[in-house]
Amino acid sequence: MAELNFQGFGGIHIAGSAFGSPEDPPVLLLPPSGQTKEFWYGSAAALANAGRYAICIDMRGHGDSGHSPEGNYDLESYSADLQVVLAGLPSRAFVVAAGLGALIAIQAIGDGAPNLVSGMALMDANIWVDQAVAKRMGDSMRSRISSFSDPEKVVAAIAAAYPAEPRPELTERILSAYKRGADGSLVWRGDARVLSSDRDMSDMEKSLTDAASKIATPVTLIRGSLNETVTGETVLRLQSLIKGAEVAEVEGAGHYAAIDREDAFNSILLDFLERKAPRQPLQYISGSEPRILRDALGCFGTGVTIVTTIDDEGNPLGLTANSFTSVSLDPPLVLFSLAKSSANLATFEKVGRFAINVLHIGQQPAAWRFTQRDVDRFEGVDWAVHEEGGSPILAGSLASFDCSTHAIHDGGDHLIFVGKVNHAWFEPHRDPLLYFRGRFQRLHFA
Template sequence: MTSRFTGFDGIKLAADVGGDPGDPAVLLLPAFGQTRAAWARAAKALIAAGRYVVTVDLRGHGESDWSPEHRYELGDIVEDVATIVAQMPSRPAVVGAGLGGLAALTAIGEHPGPKPLASALVLVDAAPSMVPEGLGRTSALMTVDAPGFTSVEEAAAVIAEYLPDRHHVDIGEVQRHLRRSDDGRFRWHIDPAYQGFKADSAMRWAAQQRFALAAAALDIPVLFVHGDSSAKIDQSSIDASRELIPYAEFADIEGVGDAIIGDRNDAFDSVILDFLERVVPRPGPRPQSGLEPRLLRDAMGCFATGVTVITTTGLNGEPVGFTANSFASVSLDPPLVLFCVKRESSSGAALRACGSFAVNILHIGQQAISSCFSARTEDRFTDVDWEKWDHGVPILLDAMGNFECLIREIHDGGDHLIVVGLVKRVYFDPARDPLLFLQGKYRRVHVAREDLV
C-alpha cells in the first residue's frame, strides 16, 4: 500500500507500507540516488517474517515531493527521519543504505534518552568514516545524467562503466530509478537541485564529526552490512566504527561491491532477518491447544525439509515411485537412512516384495518432478530419465543426490510405515541448490558456493 508521510517542514514523502501495524516495525531508507524500489524484495521478505514495514523515498527522490526551497542538506534528511519515526505505530528498527543510513545514524544518536528513536539500527554501505574516492564515484554516477539518457539501456551501460564491480546490471532495476523528463530523455528519479552528501561537499569534515558523535552516543543494537569489495567501506572504516561502537556487529557479503540491494538479495535479507530476530524478536502467537489432524499437520509444516522421490520396483517389474519429505539419516556406521510411507499405499507392498529402494533428492529445478510423483497418475516415469544400478530399482538421473538401499527393517508408525534402509551406493552433486518444502509450499534457497568452503 502506498502512503504519504509528512517531513519535518511539511514536505510529503512517498512510502510503501505493508504488514500488521501490531507487529514489530521496520523503517527502510534508501541511499542517495535510490528510490524505495531498491528495497522492494527486502521489504517483502521482512513482511513475510512478521514485520510491519515502511519504505520511504527520501525527499527529492522517487515519488516524494521536491523541496521548493531546495532543502536537501544532511540536516534536512536527519529531521525527516525523526519525523517519520514519530508517525509510526511503534519504535522501529531502522535499516538505511548510504545517505539514508547516515541520516538514521545521526537522527538516532542525536536523540538519546531512556526511550531512543529506534529499537535497532542496520547500516548498509554506510559508516561514520567512509572512503572519499568511493563516495566520489557514486556521486559522479548520480550527476552524470544532466543531458539525460536516450534509453534505459544507455543508463545501464553508464552504471556498468562507473561501477565495474557490478557483474550484472538489471535493466528492470535501473528503470525503476529513472524518470522520463518532458524532453523524452531519461534521468535519475531525483531533483536536479539535490546536492546530498557528495564527496566534494565543503561540509564533509563537519558531517563526519557529526556522524562520529552520533555513533558514540548510540545505545541500541547496531549492525553494519557491506560488500567485501565495497569502494566506500574499507578496513579503516570498519576499525573506526568498532572504536565508536564496540558492541556493533559486522557482516560482509562475499562477492559484492557497492549497492548490495539488488546484487545479493538472498544473503542481504538473511543477514537482516537473523539480526532482527535476535535483537528485536517478534512475539510468538499464543499456543493453540488440541491435537486435531489439521492443527498437527500445520505445526509439522513449520519444519522445513528437502524433497525426495522414493523409487522401487513393483510386483510385475514395473517402476514405482512417490514423493516424500519424511527422509532422514539414521546412522553413519552402519550407513542407515529412513523414510515413511502411508500404510495403505500400494507402494508399501511393492517395497516389501522388492526388498530395496532408492532415495532421489530433488534440486531447485525439479519441482515438476515432485508434483508428478505426488499426483494420482499411472505414468509417473514417462517424462523422467532414469536408470538402474546394482539392485534393480529406478535411479532418477540429474537429481541432487541418489541413495540406493536395501531394506533393513520396517516398523509400525501409526498410519505410516517407517522404512529403514542400508545404503549401498551414493551419488550427489553439491553444486545444485535444494528444493525445499515448508508450510505446505515449495520453497527455494540459493546456497552461495563460497559459503560451503
C-alpha cells in the first residue's frame, strides 16, 4: 500500500491510500458518511489482485484529509473535491462509492463531469431519504462526537441509525475512523463539524435527481438485501433515472454489506468491472471523448521541451511542450504546436522567432514550472539570448534550437509553428527527460 496526497477543491488536502500498480487502470473508492478510506481496504486489495490500481480516499473533514476552514461539508463541496481529484488522475477512473460517497459521485459525475469516469459501482445510494430516517442518521452521527470507552459502543452508535437491520460486524475497518485518546477511549478522527452538520435532504433531492438523469456512464446500483432504509423500490427509482443502470443485491446483509459480506460484494464489483470497463485495449472512435484520445496519444513516449520567445519589450516567455518534431534537414526545419488557448499565442504569432530547449532529466522542476499560470516562469532560471533576433536559450539544456518562424499552419485547436533552425547547441552526454502515459519519466541511458 502507498500513501498518496491529492488536492481537492480550493487546494484542500485529500489523503489517499493506493493498492496495486499505478500502471493499471485506476479505481477510486469513496467511503460512506463518517467512515474513512480504510473502509474499502478489503475491496481495494481484491481490485489490485484483479489488475486494477485501487485508490481509497478520505473525504474532506474525515480521517487524514484536511478540514475546511469555513466548515464547508455540503454535497457541493464534497463533489467539487471529487471532480478535482478525478481530473488530476492520469487516466479515467472507475468509481466505487457507498452511502454519502455514492451521492457525492452521482452529483460530481452527473453535474458537469460526465466524462471523468469509466463507470461507477454505487452501494446504498438513496436520494429519497424519508424524514424519520434522516433524523435517525443525524442523531447517530451526532452521537459519535463523544468519545467511546469500548469498540462495541462505536458499533452500537452506528447501528442506532438502522435499528431494523443486522448489526454491522465489528471490524477494524469501521473502527479505523476512530483513534485512541490519551485515556484509551475511542475518538472520531476528523472535523467534529462533519458529525454535527445537518444535511437537508430535500434540498439535495432536486440536484441529485437532475445529476442522476445526466449520468451517461455504466453504473451498477448495489444494496444489501436486508437494508431497510435503502429499499429495493428506491434503488429501482434511481435505476429508472440513470440510463442503462444495473441493479445487484448482496444477500443477507444490511448496511455495510461491502465489509460484512465482502466476498459477495467484491464478486459483483469485479464482474461488473470486467464487463463494463474491461482491461483490454481501450478504443478511441472519432467523436469519442477527447480525453481517451489523449490517453491513446500518451502511449507515444516523447522528450520534453521548453519553447521560448521574447516579446518586443524584451520580456521572455515560454511553456513546456512535447509536440516538438523534426521536419526537414534541408532546409533545416522543426515544428511544435501551440494551443490556441495559450496566453502566449499572440506573442508567438507576432514576433516571428522561437527557441526549442530540449530538457535533460535534471530539468523536471523547470518543466513543471513552465506549465503553471500564476508564477514568474523564468524566476531562478539561467537564460540568455545569444544572438541578434534570437530567443531565450536555457542554460544547460540537452539541446537548444534557435529558430525564425518559417510558417504557421492551422491545426485544429492548436497552431503549428514551423521554424527554420538558425543555430543549435547540444550536449548529448546527458539523460533526457521523457514524457509517457501522462507522466514525466526518467530513464538512464548512460
